[in-house]
Each structure stands twice: as structure tokens, then as C-alpha cells.
Amino acid sequence: MNGNGSNRLITKRAFLNAKKCPRLGWETMNGAKQPLTLEAEYEFFEGNQIGGLAKKRFQNGIEIADRDPYVAENETRRVIGANPHSVLFEPAFIHRQFVARADILVPTETGFSILEVKAAMEQNLENAQGKEYLEDIAYTIWVCRSAGITISSANLWFLSRAYRYGDCEDTMFAEIECLALAEPLIEAYEADSGRIEGFLLDTRPDPLLRAECKGCERNTECFTDFYDHTIFQIPRITSAVLQGWIDEGITRVEQIEEPTGLNANQERVRQSIITGQPFLDSNALEEELCAWRYPIAYLDFETIAPAVPILPNTKPYEQIVTQFSLHIAQNEGDSICSVRSNHHEYLADPLDLHASVIGLAEAMVNALPTEGSIMTYHQAFEEGRIRWLMNWLTDQGEEGLARQLEPLLERLVDLEIAIKAGYYHPDFRGSYSIKGVLPVMIPCLTYTGLAVNKGRLASCVFSNMVLGREKEVRQKGLQTPTREDLKKYCELDTWAMVELHRKLLSFL
Ligand code: SF4
Incomplete structure (x- = not known):
């Protein structure tokens, strides 16, 4: 239990989802747990498999095994105190209501190096997927630092594109040093953390229609009339265009002003939605x-x-x-x-x-x-x-x-x-x-x-x-x-x- 009387902790997933959408973050933290599916189970398995292979690179690393974050945090501090030169696996840190578990924490001369191991082959932290990995490690660095741990370097480990079946496992990972790239995000997280903490620990926020709703698995839960917001049905439309329409109060294709700027296929879809009739070009x-x-x-x-x-x-x-x-x-x-x-x-x-x-x-x-x-x-x-x-x-x-x-x-x-x-x-x-x-x-x-x-x-x-x-x-x-x-x-x-x-x- 912490000082404000709450022992509800905010995980990395809830925090990062909350930055995208308050409702999504709140549901991640407080909503009913989704039943385990075969796909999710297999994803966990592969994540653990890759994590296990990364840990094999560090002899005598100490695993912080307890899943309870408070117990794990105590154990982390005890192990760091007793074994300051040991590598830690899954250490836990808590800053206010925020909890983070690093994949691997390696002591260095000036502090610790954080390693986050990803079951992916990303190489570019500038693209959309790469940015998500950067946000992920930035959160962990932010919580660790705020909890008093000096972070001297931070590295994302991805599966190497050069690795082939049967190669030495030492060549399986490609590393990207990312502390400098993560610094602006870390600052932003600290600045925004009070706001996010506030609504994640409060009552469920109302959903707010946004471009991200298009691919969100909760869209029909959040909006029982989601399919009436027909702008989401126009194929290959960018998020920026969608968000622009939503900001102007346009959520149905009839509301898009002429000229619509849509290409022929998009316009065909729009007309079909407006008339409620199938489109057929028998010549084509x-x-x-x-x-x-x-x-x-x-x-x-x-x-x-x-x-x-x-x-x-x-x-x-x-x-x-x-x-x-x-x-x-x-x-x-x-x-x-x-x-x-x-x-x-x-x-x-x-x-x-x-x-x-x-x-x-x-x-x-x-x-x-x-x-x-x-x-x-x-x-x-x-x-x-x-x-x-x-x-x-x-x-x-x-x-x-x-x-x-x-x-x-x-x-x-x-x-x-x-x-x-x-x-x-x-x-x-x-x-x-x-x-x-x-x-x-x-x-x-x-x-x-x-x-x-x-x-x-x-x-x-x-x-x-x-x-x-x-x-x-x-x-x-x-x-x-x-x-x-x-x-x-x-x-x-x-x-x-x-x-x-x-x-x-x-x-x-
Ligand atoms: S459907 Fe939209 S409002 Fe609902 S959780 Fe997803 S992104 Fe947020």
C-alpha cells in the first residue's frame, strides 16, 4: 500500500495505451481480462523463448521470479544490495503508482545498463513499429531512474536478420543503443505522468472517437453504433485524414464535403455506403x-x-x-x-x-x-x-x-x-x-x-x-x-x- 492509500499499480502496457487513448489505458488496467487464446498463448511462449535465449548470454544472472510487483521490488532491492555486481533478470521497480520490470539489468562502472529483449527483427527506431519499442524502453528507464537507479545505457535487443538456423546462439541478437533517443520521451513521461495517473486510477473515462478506433479491438464495445461512423470504412485512408475529419465533426461519409479528394475506389465505396446499394462495374x-x-x-x-x-x-x-x-x-x-x-x-x-x-x-x-x-x-x-x-x-x-x-x-x-x-x-x-x-x-x-x-x-x-x-x-x-x-x-x-x-x- 502506498501513501495515497491505493495499491493499484500502473503497468507499462496500461501507461502506454493510456497515452494513445485514455479509455484504452483504463481498460488495460481495470477492465475484465480477455480470455487466453491460442494466439496469445503462443505469443507469450515465443516472447519467453526469446527472453530465455537472451538470458543465457549472462552467466549467473539472478532471476527475480515473484510476479507480485511489491514482493519483486523488495527482492530486487535486496539482491542489488547483497550482490551489486550481479546481472538481474526481470527486476521490478516502482515509482509512485508506476511499476516497471526490466528484462535484464546489467551493472556497469557508472550504474546499470537496461536491456529490453524483443521478439522481433526491427532495425529502425524511426518507423511506427520502431517508435513503439522506443516508447516501451523509455517507460522502463523512466521508472527505474525515478526509483533511484542510475541508468548508464539502454539497449534494445532484436533478433538478428543475419542469424540462420544452426548459427551460434551468441549471434542471434542485434543490439541498438537507444538511451539518447529515449531521453525526450522520458522527460515527456514524467511531465504527463500525473495526468495519466489521475484518470487511470479514477472512474472509467468515456470513449472519444479518434482515428485509432479504426483498428482497435474494442471499437464495437466502446461505440455500439461504431459501424454508423462510416468514414472508417473508406479503404486505405490515412490516420491523419481520418483524425482531421473527426476533429471537424465528420464521422459519416455523407458529411464529407465535395470535392472529397478521394480516389476512384474510395469514392465508389463512399457512394455505395450513401446509397446502401452494391457497386457493380460489369465491364471491369x-x-x-x-x-x-x-x-x-x-x-x-x-x-x-x-x-x-x-x-x-x-x-x-x-x-x-x-x-x-x-x-x-x-x-x-x-x-x-x-x-x-x-x-x-x-x-x-x-x-x-x-x-x-x-x-x-x-x-x-x-x-x-x-x-x-x-x-x-x-x-x-x-x-x-x-x-x-x-x-x-x-x-x-x-x-x-x-x-x-x-x-x-x-x-x-x-x-x-x-x-x-x-x-x-x-x-x-x-x-x-x-x-x-x-x-x-x-x-x-x-x-x-x-x-x-x-x-x-x-x-x-x-x-x-x-x-x-x-x-x-x-x-x-x-x-x-x-x-x-x-x-x-x-x-x-x-x-x-x-x-x-x-x-x-x-x-x-
Ligand atoms: S475504440 Fe477508440 S475510444 Fe475505444 S478504446 Fe479503442 S481507441 Fe479508445
């Missing part, structure tokens, strides 16, 4: 669809991207293709039943990934027709994965197989581009993703109810299989989807493309 649609050649192969990949490489000659977060689904329509007039039954799939063996990735490429080459279009949804992804397979197979001495993949590239076509060219429905709510488009265009097809219903989830599920973590995950009370669940998900992705393609053809 026909131009796209007529360029596709039968047999049409509907192809979708799933991948994993492990932080710590698990395949030869891969780097951290390299996307490894582990699964494909493929439906084939031989001719334009094929019945839906014949396309449905012309299905091929491959799911790697998690216990033999190296052989499985080679097997996947072979199975795909064997299953694909030798001519015709290969349809994807968001072509850049499948194209990137085929190129990755070509490079990786070449590295593994499978040049012949890699060469068989090359001609596939020029046969790729993109269903998403066709939809963007010729169709928009106001219920897309600004999203052309297959998850946004499918329930509107083909209401009877849905991902709801599937044990695996998102690409990120599929990736976590298969990664857990590869790493043998399923029992550990179940012990945390989570269900672990099966191989069949993964297959159903990937199959639905390509079946959705078949149905969407047929729907577009019906518009001509």
Missing part, C-alpha cells in the same frame, strides 16, 4: 475474369513463421509453407459437385518438417494442371511463398523441383483484385479480405464454428505441433485443434474462392 469485372484460363486451380497456402528458426538456412520469422489446399475447375461449365470433388491438399508432418516441405512442393506440382490460371486471394502472399519454396529448395539441393515451380508464377491470378475492380457491397464495411467478403457474397459459407478459423490461428496450432507443445497448451485450459481442423480451414479458403468466382460470373 469481365475484363478481369475473361483473362483467366481454364483449367482454373484455386490455391491457398498456410505457413508458420517461428521466431527461432527450425529449418536449415532459414532466419527468424521466415515464413515456411506447411499446407496447401487446391480445388480445380477443369472447364467453365463444370458442375459444382465435380469441382468440389476435384480437391487436393497437403499438410506437413510436424515431426519431419524438412522432408515435408519438399513433399509439399512435389505434391503441389503433381496436383496442379500443367496449364491454366492459378487463382489466389491476395496473390502477393502465394507468389511470395512459391518464390520462397524455389529459393529454399535450391538451397537444399532440390534444384529440379525448384525449377518446376518457376512457371507457376506467371499463371497466378488474383480474385481479390477482380472484386476490387468490379464489385463492392456496403456490408463489406471497407474490407476486401476473404473473411470480410465471403459472408456478404455467399452467406451460407462461413468460418464461424470452425475450430481453426483464421490464418494466424492455423499458424499457432501447427507451430505447437512442430514444437511438441500441445500437452503444455492443454494444461493451460486451451483446446488444441487437430490436423483435421487445419485441413477443414484451408479447404474452406479454396472452396470460398470457387464460390466467389461463380458469384462474380453470375454478375456478367
Whole structure:
């Protein structure tokens, strides 16, 4: 309990979220805890995995293990007093109501060096993501300093882009010294801390509509009428433009004054929202669809991207293709039943990934027709994965197989581009993703109810299989989807493309 009678502590996450949005910060600190998901659990696992590898670089470091911040702070001070030359892992510091736990604290001649270890490959602290890492470490420095610890240097550790599977673990991290860059933020945090402390410890602030609401997972909780604020549905609009409109009291597309300054696609979306009617440009649609050649192969990949490489000659977060689904329509007039039954799939063996990735490429080459279009949804992804397979197979001495993949590239076509060219429905709510488009265009097809219903989830599920973590995950009370669940998900992705393609053809 501190002097003002409150023992509620403000964490780094709550503080930094509060700087973005008071309501978000308040919910982070005081709101109901979100139930643990497989994706969040896997993220924690990878964070701990990377943190553990960083700690291995320091022999005899002392872990401050207690999760209670007050107990941990006492223990930190006791250990620093008793072992002033020891490296500390997860030491805790408290300044007023603010708590921080550094990842690693290293004694130096003039104080301590803070190391914050990030499960990421950032190299540039000037871009949006890099700035978040800088804000993160600035908070920790601010609390440590304010609690009386002299900070002589501060370093962010990222996974090195040069690191490859099997390299010495000592080369896994790339370090960026950032104390000077963080200084202005530290000053600003001290100046703003009273205001933030005030509202985080007070009653829940009312939500205030802002540009950040667009991507915020709480937007429909904060605003039951969120989808009435239709400016958020205009695709590829910048935050600055959105915020400018909001500041002028414009939250519905009808309120945007002419000339709107929107590009053709954005204007089409605006008109569709205003009229409540779908937009259809059958000429543009026909131009796209007529360029596709039968047999049409509907192809979708799933991948994993492990932080710590698990395949030869891969780097951290390299996307490894582990699964494909493929439906084939031989001719334009094929019945839906014949396309449905012309299905091929491959799911790697998690216990033999190296052989499985080679097997996947072979199975795909064997299953694909030798001519015709290969349809994807968001072509850049499948194209990137085929190129990755070509490079990786070449590295593994499978040049012949890699060469068989090359001609596939020029046969790729993109269903998403066709939809963007010729169709928009106001219920897309600004999203052309297959998850946004499918329930509107083909209401009877849905991902709801599937044990695996998102690409990120599929990736976590298969990664857990590869790493043998399923029992550990179940012990945390989570269900672990099966191989069949993964297959159903990937199959639905390509079946959705078949149905969407047929729907577009019906518009001509
Ligand atoms: S939806 Fe908007 S107001 Fe609500 S928490 Fe998110 S950013 Fe803040």
C-alpha cells in the first residue's frame, strides 16, 4: 500500500495505451481480462523463448521470479544490495503508482545498463513499429531512474536478420543503443505522468472517437453504433485524414464535403455506403475474369513463421509453407459437385518438417494442371511463398523441383483484385479480405464454428505441433485443434474462392 492509500499499480502496457487513448489505458488496467487464446498463448511462449535465449548470454544472472510487483521490488532491492555486481533478470521497480520490470539489468562502472529483449527483427527506431519499442524502453528507464537507479545505457535487443538456423546462439541478437533517443520521451513521461495517473486510477473515462478506433479491438464495445461512423470504412485512408475529419465533426461519409479528394475506389465505396446499394462495374469485372484460363486451380497456402528458426538456412520469422489446399475447375461449365470433388491438399508432418516441405512442393506440382490460371486471394502472399519454396529448395539441393515451380508464377491470378475492380457491397464495411467478403457474397459459407478459423490461428496450432507443445497448451485450459481442423480451414479458403468466382460470373 502506498501513501495515497491505493495499491493499484500502473503497468507499462496500461501507461502506454493510456497515452494513445485514455479509455484504452483504463481498460488495460481495470477492465475484465480477455480470455487466453491460442494466439496469445503462443505469443507469450515465443516472447519467453526469446527472453530465455537472451538470458543465457549472462552467466549467473539472478532471476527475480515473484510476479507480485511489491514482493519483486523488495527482492530486487535486496539482491542489488547483497550482490551489486550481479546481472538481474526481470527486476521490478516502482515509482509512485508506476511499476516497471526490466528484462535484464546489467551493472556497469557508472550504474546499470537496461536491456529490453524483443521478439522481433526491427532495425529502425524511426518507423511506427520502431517508435513503439522506443516508447516501451523509455517507460522502463523512466521508472527505474525515478526509483533511484542510475541508468548508464539502454539497449534494445532484436533478433538478428543475419542469424540462420544452426548459427551460434551468441549471434542471434542485434543490439541498438537507444538511451539518447529515449531521453525526450522520458522527460515527456514524467511531465504527463500525473495526468495519466489521475484518470487511470479514477472512474472509467468515456470513449472519444479518434482515428485509432479504426483498428482497435474494442471499437464495437466502446461505440455500439461504431459501424454508423462510416468514414472508417473508406479503404486505405490515412490516420491523419481520418483524425482531421473527426476533429471537424465528420464521422459519416455523407458529411464529407465535395470535392472529397478521394480516389476512384474510395469514392465508389463512399457512394455505395450513401446509397446502401452494391457497386457493380460489369465491364471491369469481365475484363478481369475473361483473362483467366481454364483449367482454373484455386490455391491457398498456410505457413508458420517461428521466431527461432527450425529449418536449415532459414532466419527468424521466415515464413515456411506447411499446407496447401487446391480445388480445380477443369472447364467453365463444370458442375459444382465435380469441382468440389476435384480437391487436393497437403499438410506437413510436424515431426519431419524438412522432408515435408519438399513433399509439399512435389505434391503441389503433381496436383496442379500443367496449364491454366492459378487463382489466389491476395496473390502477393502465394507468389511470395512459391518464390520462397524455389529459393529454399535450391538451397537444399532440390534444384529440379525448384525449377518446376518457376512457371507457376506467371499463371497466378488474383480474385481479390477482380472484386476490387468490379464489385463492392456496403456490408463489406471497407474490407476486401476473404473473411470480410465471403459472408456478404455467399452467406451460407462461413468460418464461424470452425475450430481453426483464421490464418494466424492455423499458424499457432501447427507451430505447437512442430514444437511438441500441445500437452503444455492443454494444461493451460486451451483446446488444441487437430490436423483435421487445419485441413477443414484451408479447404474452406479454396472452396470460398470457387464460390466467389461463380458469384462474380453470375454478375456478367
Ligand atoms: S475504440 Fe477508440 S475510444 Fe475505444 S478504446 Fe479503442 S481507441 Fe479508445
